[in-house]
Amino acid sequence: MSPVPPTCPIAKVSRKHPVNQDIPDTVHNRIADMCRSIKTSPVEMDDILESSSHKITDGTVVKMEEAIERNSHRESASPNHKKDFRRPITDIPGAMLNPEPRQGLGGLRNDVLSKLGIVDPTVDPSNPTFDFDIWSCTIANLRDQLGVPTPPRSEFFFRRLTVRGSGPAIGYQDTVWTSLTSLFDFRRWSQARERKPILQGLDGVVQKGELLLVLGRPGSGCTTFLKAVTGQTLGLELDPESVIEYSGIPHSVMTSRFKGELIYAQEVDQHLPYLTVGQTLEFTAGMRTPRTRLPGVTRPVRIKHAVEVMLVAFGLSQVRNTIVGDDYVRGVSGGERKRVSIAEAALAEVAVSAWDNSTRGLDSGSSLRFVHRLRPLPDLTKSCTAAALYQSSQAIFDRFYKVLVLYQGRQIFFGPAPSASEYFEQMGWCRFEGLVPETPEEFEKYWRESPYYASLQAEMDRYRQDPGSRGDAAQRELNELLFVFVATLGMSMVFRTVAAATKTLAQAMAVAGFLTLTLVTYTGFVLPVSYMRPWFKWISFINPLIYSFEALLANEAHGTRYPCVSPVPPYRDLAGKVFVCPVPGALAGQAFVSGDAWFEQAYGYSYSHLWRNLWIILGFMFFFLFTYVLATEVNAESFVDPGVLVFPRGSVPGSVATVRLKGKGKANDIEALGSIVFPVVATRNGKASAPASHGGRFLWRNVCLDVKVKEGSRRLLDDVSGWVRPGTLTALMGESGAGKTALLNALAQRLPSDAAHGEFRIGGKPISASFKSDVAYVQQQDVHLETSTVREVLQFSAMLRQGVGVPKSEKLACVEDIIGRLSMEDFADAVVGVPGKGLNLEQRKRLSIDVELAAKPSALLLLDEPTSGLDSQASETIVALLRKLAAGGLSMLCTIHQPSAMRFQQFDRLLLMAPGGRTAYFGGIGENSETVLRYFGRHGLVRRCADAENPAEYLLDVIGATDATTRDWPRLWNESAEAKSVSGELERMMGNGSRAHSREITRDIAHARRRGAYTVALPAQFPIVCLRVFQQYGDRQDTSSVNSRCGLSARY
Known part of the structure; x- marks a missing residue:
């Protein structure tokens, strides 16, 4: 008789169960055979046993065998597509x-x-x-x-994909006068909007379980391609000959009936800033929880488990209870906020997903980990994924199945990722220069004549042959809360209707501004009902706020008595009907006034209208909910700004105007219009000018930073020491959340005095009271006044941040010198604007650096992720600019997330930080990174840095940017000879400058007291700031507010 394996789940109820002591040997042998080749779930077996009260009979065994056979057929029917990550x-x-x-x-x-x-x-x-x-x-x-049935999955197929958009080559800034005169510009209304191609004739197919990498410079149409395949075509027009199918389902059907199976993860991180990371992911998981789940798993349990998995998978467990934040609300770090966006999109579990530059703001290790997390999901769920990355290392590139290369909207390659390099080598890039195509048309022609294009057409033809398948006081407070809540929902529906019914943000703001002022004015508080003009009084009847206002006042006054207070001294000893309180609603002989009577007589508000008003507000809410949904469906062709430079009228430079008049070159590419490639940091003398330096090193020692959290306190920086020399460029690296930005804030003295502590010196001398004005700090967020021009932004910084003794003419000359030396003449008069209608990412980053240079910092220049969000070429431009500024004698410390091997070699020294704000390495980088690699190699690393591997990615991998590290690198650094050498050098440099400096410190303090808290005195600040405010709110502000106030004044 065959023994039953003890690990078999059925063995526990065979002869060990009381009711199964006498089962026949034949039945026992069949159980043993099933246990040795079991291919079904023990949960399903347990259900079968429970249905027979755990008594094993011939019928029970038959049911078990049928269950095993069903699962065997299901397993054999599943396709073995590429590498199957699932195990039997x-x-x-x-x-x-x-x-x-x-x-x-x-x-x-x-x-x-x-x-x-x-x-x-x-x-x-x-x-x-x-x-x-x-x-x-x-x-x-x-x-x-x-x-358990899985949601339907799909591949996508596209042929002759051509997408067009509309928009001018450049834009003009509106003023109050132009917004009024534009109403009578009939040529503007009669002219048809020109449609310009963004993508031209793209072909390709992405099968189930495949990852597609989309490569191209900004303006090549990568974002437009991702939006097109995921149905985000608002403001875009697909050519009638374009074909997009999802397993045989046309694009129109997929976007109308199965739009929930398509997701587009945009580049910008938009979250509710005051929600915690856990709350954000819980909401997403709750909205995307499928109806069919594993047996016994309830909806709340499934949501909790999915959130826990994503928090651990993307390294967010430590910040679960931290608010997400944004550019203005302090929350998680930029890299952690990006990981929240990635986890949020991953929780959707859709058939087709598109990721637009989702590694922006992530360090190299986190970027590689993100792609590593993407790799098994298509294989497991049989979905397909497309990702556009501006900066892709070789390690990231190797994890994709296929690659699509775009050049100014034209397809120049599509095929397997390993074949891409071979294709371009055959094109001639490694041979003579004359064999390499130069224009987009030549690239496209070479691609269409290549064997790879023919192979793609054959694969597409095969795909088309098999398209696939388918208390009263307490009550008053509750009433107040109810009416405030319902009124908020109702007004939310009103503004959502306005947003859905308009084409642009400016139109929505104009209507919303006018509507807000009108509704608030005719609520009954600013303008009582008795004072309203008869010809405009009808507005109060269709105003949902007036019904809520009446209900709140009547609810507050209901059942209250107000003592009678006469405006003049009353007569004495008045009693009975002789006494009458001079207040509306008062009764003769009563020394008080009923609140209900007073509001009803004075304002016409009655408590009997309370619940009637609630139903009226609900009616408004549902009416505007219907109009919102209707406007969303009807107004589908919303205008999308193509990304253009905006100039004040009459200020367009000649070079840009020439591009616009000719209408050739990049003006034909709607995405490239706002990203004209200007010369790469050309200088007049071959060097970029840098402000004069103090001539000494900036030193810091034992810098610590503690912040308060719910559990007590959390240490962000732990005894960080180091220095920067004039004329050198020091890199600050570490994974997201390691404390890089916190260290820059501490060095720039941007933190409260009691938060960070440590020693800070310049050339061995303690920092003076004027240190803040000697340091320039370029933050990660490019925050500028959107209505100012580039020249005005630089002039504003120079006028307020350079010293009082510097003449105005010299400050303005300094601005013009920066514009000329950094080749910014072509967009110096362009308006900063907003992303999509104004400066592009590279121009904004260069402006942020120039704003700090206009202040003439004499001690230090700090930069927080200056290359974040930029493509490789733009990143090279920024790093080259920093290298030239360092050559001018400025001390520079720069955080950088994803440096290539070439960019990494541009830096002189490296400060590497591990999680917890601790130092893992500080010292030189060396030729080909030999110095830093030699240090880590001495500590017995199992894996050495390969010749073709990026040293920066290798360092982030070994110190803890991935889950593979097990060494305590900060402890090893503190015990190393290099750390002792750094400590000795710090002690020597601080000792040299600490002798007899009390007189200089006293002089600095006296000078700071005479100058005040700012570099420029208040009388000098006032006219400069007033001019800027007048320009913002008077002539250049969004004219909707001005026009709304003008229209509202006409109704009084």
């Missing part, structure tokens, strides 16, 4: 699957895993040994084995 259930360790949930892990057990009987710690997100790949394999495998 027999390959999962026996300890992982158990029909009886065990509590061996105590509080670390997960509800979902307990319900499924999974006890393997590598699939438990609360366990330190959690592995995302194993978790994905296990969940997908269980879903198949249990017969």
Whole structure:
């Protein structure tokens, strides 16, 4: 008789169960055979046993065999497409699957895993040994084995994809006068908007389970391609000959009936800033939880488990209870906010997903980890993914199946990723210069004549042949809360209707401004009902706010008595009907006034209207909800700004005007219009000018930073020391959340005095009271006044931040010198604007650097991620600019996330920070990074840096930017000879400058007291700031507010 394996889940109820003591040997042998080749879930077996009260009979065994056979057929029917990340259930360790949930892990057990009987710690997100790949394999495998239907998945196919947009080559800034006269510009209304091509004739197919990498410079149409394949075509026009299909489903049907299966993750991180990371992901998981789930897994449990997995997978567990924040609200770091966006999109679990530059703001290790997380998901869910990355390392590139290369809207390659380099080498890039195509048309012609294009056409033809398949006081407070809540919802529907019915933001703001002033004025508070003009009084009847206002006042006054207070002294000893209070609603003989009577007599507000008004407000809310939905469907062709430079009228430079008049070159590319490539940091003398330096090193020692959190305090910086020399460029690197920005804030003295502590010196001398004005700090966010021109922004910075003794003419000359030396003449008079209608990312970043240079910093220049969000060429431009500024004698410390090997060599020294704000290395980089690699190699690394590997990515990988590190690198650094050498050098430099400086410190303090808190005195600041405010709100502000006030004044 065959023995039953003890690990088999059925073995527990064979002859060990009281009711199964006498089962025949034949039945026992059949159970043993099933246990040795079991291919079904123990949960399903347990259900079969429970239906027979755990008594095993011939009928029970037959049901078990049928279940195994069903799962075997399902397993054999699944396609083996490329590399299958799923493992058969027999390959999962026996300890992982158990029909009886065990509590061996105590509080670390997960509800979902307990319900499924999974006890393997590598699939438990609360366990330190959690592995995302194993978790994905296990969940997908269980879903198949249990017969849980998966959502339909799809590939996408596109042929002759041509997308057009509309918009001028350049824009003009509106003023109050031009906004009024434009109403009578009949030529503007009669002219048809010119449609210009963004994408031209793209072909390709992405199968289920494939990752597509989209490459191209800004303006090449990468974003437009991702929007087109995911149905985000507002403001865009697909050519009638363009074909986009999803497993045989046309694009129009997919975007109308299955739009939830398409997702576009945009480049900009937009979140509710006051929600925590956990709340943000819980909302997304709740909205995308499928109806069909694993057996026994409820909706709340599934949401909790999915959020826990994403928090661990993307390294967000430590900031779960931290608010997300934004550019103005302090929250998580920029890299962590980007990871929140990625996790939010990953929770959607859609058929086709598109990621637009989702590695922006992430360090190299986090970027590689993001792509690593993307890789198994298409294989497991049979979905397809497209990602556009501006900066892609070789390690990231190797993880994609296919690549699409765009050049000014034209397709120059599509095919397997390993074949891309071979294709361009055959084109001639490694040979003589004359063999290389130069124009977009030549690139496209070469691509269409290549064998790769013919192979693509053959694959597309095969695809088309098989398109695929388918208390009263307490009550008053509750009433008040109810009416405020309902009124807020109602007004929200009003403004949503306005936004959905208009084409642009300016139009929406104009209507919303006029509507807000009108509704507030005719609410009954600013202008009582009795004072309203008869010909405009009808506005109050269609105003939802007036009904809420009446209900709030009547609710507040209901049942109250107000003592009678006469405006003049009353007569004495008045009693009975003789006494009458001179207040509306008063009754003869009463020394008080009823609140209900007073409001009804004075204003016509009655408590009997309370619940009537509630139904009226609800009616308004549902009416505007209907109009909002209707406007969303009808007004689908909203105008999208193509990304243009905006100039004040009469200020367009000749070079840009020539491009506009000719209408050739990049003016034909709607995305490239706002990103004209200007010369790369050309200088007059071959060097960029830098302000005069103090001539000494900037030193800091034992810098610590503690912040208060709910649990007490959290240390962001832990005894960080170092220095920067004049004329050198020092890189500050570390994974997201390691404290890089916090260190820059501490060095720039931008933190409260009691938050950060440590020693700061310049040339060995303690920093003076004027140190803040000697330091320039370029922050990560490019925040500028959108109505000012580039020249005005630089002039404003120079006028207020350069010293009082500098003449005005010299300050203005300094601005013109910066514009000329940095080749900014072509857009010096352009308006800053907003992204999409104004300066592009590179121009904004250069403006942020120039604003700080206009202040003439004499001590230090700090930069926080100056290359974040830029493509490779723009990043090279910024780093080259910094290198030239450093050559002028300025001390510079720069954080950088994704440096290429060439950019990494531009830096002289490296400060590498590990999680927790601790130093992992500080010293020179060396030729070909030999110095820093030699240091890490001495500490017994298992993996050495390969010749073709980027040293920066290698360093981030070994110190903890990925989950693979096990060494305590900060401890190793503190015990190393290099750290002792740094400490000795710091002590020597600080000692040389610490002798007899009390007289200089006293002189600095006296000078600071005479000057005040700012570099320029208040009388000199006032006219400069007033001029800027008048320009913003008078002549250049969005004219909607001015026009709204003019229209409102006409109604009084």
